[in-house]
Amino acid sequence: MEKLRRIVNQIAYTPKSQLLSTLSPLHLSLIPLLFLSSSLYKFIISFRHTLYHFGLIPKHRLPVPVISVGNLTWGGNGKTPMVEFIANWLANDVGFSPLILTRGYGGADEAKMLQRHFNGTSVKIGVGANRAATAASFLHRHGFIYPLDIACFEGSVWKTRVVSDKIGVAILDDGMQHISMSRDLEIVMVNALSPWGNHHLLPYGPLREPLSSFNRANAVVIHHADMVPNDSLSVIESKILEVNQFLSIYLSAVTPSHFFEARNASCQLHLGFVFEKIVLCVSAIGSPNSFVQKIEKMGPLYVDRLDYSDHHQFQEEVIKMIKARLENLKNKFGSKPIMIVTEKDYDRDSKILGGLDPFEVLVLCCKLQILNHKSCSEDGFKKLLIQSLKAQC
Ligand SMILES: *[C@@H]1O[C@H](CO)[C@@H](O)[C@H](O)[C@H]1NC(C)=O
Ligand SMILES: *[C@@H]1O[C@H](CO)[C@@H](O)[C@H](O)[C@H]1NC(C)=O
Numbered sequence: 001m002e003k004l005r006r007i008v009n010q011i012a013y014t015p016k017s018q019l020l021s022t023l024s025p026l027h028l029s030l031i032p033l034l035f036l037s038s039s040l041y042k043f044i045i046s047f048r049h050t051l052y053h054f055g056l057i058p059k060h061r062l063p064v065p066v067i068s069v070g071n072l073t074w075g076g077n078g079k080t081p082m083v084e085f086i087a088n089w090l091a092n093d094v095g096f097s098p099l100i101l102t103r104g105y106g107g108a109d110e111a112k113m114l115q116r117h118f119n120g121t122s123v124k125i126g127v128g129a130n131r132a133a134t135a136a137s138f139l140h141r142h143g144f145i146y147p148l149d150i151a152c153f154e155g156s157v158w159k160t161r162v163v164s165d166k167i168g169v170a171i172l173d174d175g176m177q178h179i180s181m182s183r184d185l186e187i188v189m190v191n192a193l194s195p196w197g198n199h200h201l202l203p204y205g206p207l208r209e210p211l212s213s214f215n216r217a218n219a220v221v222i223h224h225a226d227m228v229p230n231d232s233l234s235v236i237e238s239k240i241l242e243v244n245q246f247l248s249i250y251l252s253a254v255t256p257s258h259f260f261e262a263r264n265a266s267c268q269l270h271l272g273f274v275f276e277k278i279v280l281c282v283s284a285i286g287s288p289n290s291f292v293q294k295i296e297k298m299g300p301l302y303v304d305r306l307d308y309s310d311h312h313q314f315q316e317e318v319i320k321m322i323k324a325r326l327e328n329l330k331n332k333f334g335s336k337p338i339m340i341v342t343e344k345d346y347d348r349d350s351k352i353l354g355g356l357d358p359f360e361v362l363v364l365c366c367k368l369q370i371l372n373h374k375s376c377s378e379d380g381f382k383k384l385l386i387q388s389l390k391a392q393c
């Protein structure tokens with residue numbers, strides 16, 4: 001299964017002009033089948049959208065405003081960091097209590113990370129495949145309020161007049177394809193490092209929807225914008241504006257904030273800790289390059305890496321392989337290397353990393369930032385969020 005995933009992924013991200021020279025005949029023979037499945041998939045989703053569009057299937061509306069954060073392609077596009085950014089701002093600065101609705105797929109690793117970050121705050125995290133049912137149970141348990149009644153602009157910041165633990169807004173994690181629920185704001189994340197692969201739909205390409213879906217969006221955020229040259233950003237932007245010229249386009253990046261020890265999450269270390277050390281980066285995420293590049297910027301002496309495909313589980317044999325690699329580095333450089341993993345990988349299986357004794361395992365924590373770009377800034381983005389909360393009433 002892992003092997004098939006790799007092959008399909010390779011086909012999806014190989015430009016047409018390089019297909020013949022980079023893929024084996026066996027891989028090439030898969031293309032017609034993948035192409036046919038893509039066409040069928042396209043027909044099914046457009047049919048589904050038509051049913052909802054004409055009200056043939058009713059949409060579910062929550063009694064609070066809904067902000068959806070979604071994507072058009074597989075993995076690594078900053079959806080969860082964006083959900084966290086929005087929830088954090090609404091809860092800690094504005095004073096609303098947001099309810100995050102997440103499916104919690106892939107071993108619930110993202111849900112666990114959210115739970116740890118928002119432990120002790122007014123942010124609530126509802127995990128479950130049936131998001132309408134999850135929302136109903138949380139709204140019933142905690143109650144809800146209409147944010148319009150309480151939001152006001154004070155000086156240059158948004159504040160609520162009444163701070164309440166009742167739910168004021170719902171944030172749909174991975175909500176783009178969850179069209180059965182009405183939303184007040186649709187934010188689409190695009191990964192600057194691999195925006196649309198070969199432009200085909202699943203499974204031939206990485207797209208989960210055709211690019212025309214940008215017509216349903218209110219804002220697009222190009223994530224990892226700090227990791228590509230400016231002219232690549234311009235190409236991505238013009239592609240988006242070609243579909244919907246009225247979209248606001250924002251840029252975002254994740255910036256490292258600190259490390260914590262895998263064996264003791266309350267032990268935090270700063271980023272300078274790895275300066276001039278030997279490190280091994282191990283990850284099973286959508287954009288391993290961005291992770292490794294961030295570590296490289298911290299000035300370690302030598303960086304080695306092991307990449308696994310997105311959501312890969314670290315089994316015994318993988319741990320053995322990592323350990324052998326660490327031993328190798330130790331012999332080569334004469335000092336003990338440090339292993340670094342992402343938070344996502346840590347949350348997927350925090351216990352198994354204990355099997356790497358006596359090597360030190362650090363977990364890198366990052367935060368999303370909105371970058372200044374043309375007329376779009378973080379303040380503009382926050383204003384958009386507030387307006388979506390008011391639009392409902
Ligand atoms: C939340 O914090 C409490 C104490 O501050 C701790 O006991 C609990 O394990 C934490 N929960 C999570 C999910 O981190
Ligand atoms: C890209 O644009 C940003 C601002 O828009 C600017 O600060 C940066 O220097 C540019 N980078 C290059 C390589 O031109």
Ligand SMILES: *[C@@H]1O[C@H](CO)[C@@H](O)[C@H](O)[C@H]1NC(C)=O
Nearest residue numbers: 261263264265266267268269
């Ligand atoms: C974990 O780290 C914290 C903070 O550095 C420290 O106070 C605590 O004693 C550590 N716990 C263990 C079991 O080592």
